[in-house]
Amino acid sequence: MRQSSLVVVANRLPIDDSMAPDGACEWRRSPGGLVSALHPLLRHTPATWVGWAGGTGPAPALPDVDGVRMHTVALSADDLRDHYEGFANATLWPLYHDSVEQPEYHRRWWEAYQRVNQRFAEATADVAEPGAVVWVQDYHLQLVPGLLRQLRPDLRIGFFLHVPFPPPELFMQLPRRAELLRGMLGADLVGFQRSQAAHNFAQLVAKVLDVPATDRRIAVDDRVVRIGAFPVSIDTVEMAALATRPDVADRAARLRHDLGSPEQVILSVDRMDYTKGIEQRLKAYSELIADGHVKVRDTVLVQVAVPSRERVGQYQILRERVEREVGRINGEFGRVGEPAIHYLTQPFDRAELAALYRVADVMAVTPLRDGMNLVAKEYVAARVDDTGALLLSEFAGAAAELPQAYLVNPHDLEGLKQGLLAALRAGPDDLGARMRAMRAHLHRHDIRAWARSYLSALDDSGSLLTRLSAAD
Numbered sequence: 001m002r003q004s005s006l007v008v009v010a011n012r013l014p015i016d017d018s019m020a021p022d023g024a025c026e027w028r029r030s031p032g033g034l035v036s037a038l039h040p041l042l043r044h045t046p047a048t049w050v051g052w053a054g055g056t057g058p059a060p061a062l063p064d065v066d067g068v069r070m071h072t073v074a075l076s077a078d079d080l081r082d083h084y085e086g087f088a089n090a091t092l093w094p095l096y097h098d099s100v101e102q103p104e105y106h107r108r109w110w111e112a113y114q115r116v117n118q119r120f121a122e123a124t125a126d127v128a129e130p131g132a133v134v135w136v137q138d139y140h141l142q143l144v145p146g147l148l149r150q151l152r153p154d155l156r157i158g159f160f161l162h163v164p165f166p167p168p169e170l171f172m173q174l175p176r177r178a179e180l181l182r183g184m185l186g187a188d189l190v191g192f193q194r195s196q197a198a199h200n201f202a203q204l205v206a207k208v209l210d211v212p213a214t215d216r217r218i219a220v221d222d223r224v225v226r227i228g229a230f231p232v233s234i235d236t237v238e239m240a241a242l243a244t245r246p247d248v249a250d251r252a253a254r255l256r257h258d259l260g261s262p263e264q265v266i267l268s269v270d271r272m273d274y275t276k277g278i279e280q281r282l283k284a285y286s287e288l289i290a291d292g293h294v295k296v297r298d299t300v301l302v303q304v305a306v307p308s309r310e311r312v313g314q315y316q317i318l319r320e321r322v323e324r325e326v327g328r329i330n331g332e333f334g335r336v337g338e339p340a341i342h343y344l345t346q347p348f349d350r351a352e353l354a355a356l357y358r359v360a361d362v363m364a365v366t367p368l369r370d371g372m373n374l375v376a377k378e379y380v381a382a383r384v385d386d387t388g389a390l391l392l393s394e395f396a397g398a399a400a401e402l403p404q405a406y407l408v409n410p411h412d413l414e415g416l417k418q419g420l421l422a423a424l425r426a427g428p429d430d431l432g433a434r435m436r437a438m439r440a441h442l443h444r445h446d447i448r449a450w451a452r453s454y455l456s457a458l459d460d461s462g463s464l465l466t467r468l469s470a471a472d
């Protein structure tokens, strides 16, 4: 087995399968932010990415992608149902997002979570060279740091949680709360999106495990585990470059024309997820039309909502409700050739997304709770001429970094309507000042800065970072 000095461990591999021109299945690097962040580093060091390739059954043998080894972990149909759809996405996901939907607890799901985490830990132990740095990602794999430390105490282990970490009163519901906390404490560094999450974690460790903990350090067994906030970001330069491409500008102009050349376009881009506040947003928009504050001829809403986790019951119910509401609003307020809402469920390539961001006068990002929300950051990065308004939920991690956005509480329907109107009516000077400040922030705090700050905290020897700088 070939071994690497850097191993990234995530539920999904950073690749997509697509059809080659000859009809064969071809694997390509997927465009996700984490991949772009780590790619320069991974290319300059013998690196392996451990993850699931999607689907069930035996793990496909995958070729290296841009010099990075792909090490596949197989999931059976039972693992998919009980680990991914069950414990990860019907227990932890709702619990970590303020319980906006009811988390479900099933012993069979917990067994699958342990089993799959063990498999990921063993796969990682196989591919990590002595003393390697291992970076474990997200809520699907919270037990991996602890399991891996038992197998390979020589490794430097990091863990980063991309989603919110809930306050103690919610986390305390979890039947296996102590095991999950102990799993995370297997890491040398536990990273969160916001300092509030690190604080919640420290409080829980003290309460549940009876271990003294501050918001920065926890002494456990004979080790010190450091904790902290490392807000994830995007490839700002890449999105800005995409948005400035002439073909993207042409596409944006065509989109505006196809939308009926309205005075203003409101855009929302979400996974179809109950955390994203889609229903509340639709209600606010339809009430603004009903109240006469918004005229469908002048202002249209484009709602992109890509189906996600489609076999999980709560996601199926949400999709039905959203589609019923879109139908109601269009039926009530649209005219022939003039729908109030343009509703799209397709995945788009990056250039099409950039064109949509360019066309949006107001970007409405109003999740009920979100670890970060990269769409908000992508929109800002794409507004290279400093126009446009970002309407942003206070409950998205991004709000802590982008205070110049129009911040709203999505649970407050009147506040949401007022925020949307303020964003629609703002003058160019105000918008320009806000957008300039947000863009400047994202140029300083891009995905590479995120990876660098996390890895420099994890790898005190500094050798990884030297390679990252050389790669820039």
Ligand code: ADP
Pocket (backbone or CB within 6 Å): 033, 269, 270, 271, 304, 305, 306, 345, 346, 347, 348, 349, 353, 372, 373, 374, 375, 376, 378
């Ligand atoms: P989450 O991680 O909960 O899905 P984020 O907003 O943080 O939410 O990230 C979503 C990512 O998915 C962004 O990079 C965004 O560009 C991408 N995305 C969202 N909708 C689409 C779509 N229809 N087609 C392609 N990419 C999309």
Ligand code: F6P
Pocket (backbone or CB within 6 Å): 012, 138, 162, 163, 308, 309, 371
């Ligand atoms: O933001 C949380 C997250 O799980 C990401 O890691 C992932 O890219 C996204 O949601 C989509 O989720 P899934 O991997 O379940 O399709």
